[in-house]
Amino acid sequence: MKIVQATLKAKPGYEDLAEAAPHGARAEYQPYAVNGRTVWGRADLQGKQKEYCICWACETFRPEAADKGCPIIRSVLALAAETGTILPVWACPAFAAKG
Known part of the structure; x- marks a missing residue:
């Protein structure tokens, strides 16, 4: 299974919200199946x-x-x-x- 790590970049003026994010503005995204379709989502929220x-x-x-x-x-x-x-x-x- 492929796992992708991404650093989220906040829009100018929203940096404080990104820093307060529970995932630390860094998350792992992975594919999984939903209703017969392959989708991508944050691993910690699946x-x-x-x-x-x-x-x-x-x-x-x-x-x-x-x-x-x-x-x-x-x-x-x-x-x-x-x-x-x-x-x-x-x-x-x-x-x-x-x-």
Whole structure:
């Protein structure tokens, strides 16, 4: 398996954000299979989409329902399926914490 190391360079004015990144602005990228497609991703984030996606903590999200209970995540998942990407939601205007 090929593994690629990359140093991320921040845009001018964003250097402090790159330095604060948990991976130290340096990460390993590797290929793996998602839904029958080979994709590239950060090795340290593989399999952690549920851990980081706020939908799993949202009252509206229904992962077992065909419509997922939310038009926003439904659109995100449709885009992910179309493009072969994994798109955890980090922020959402419709978020309602499970209580």
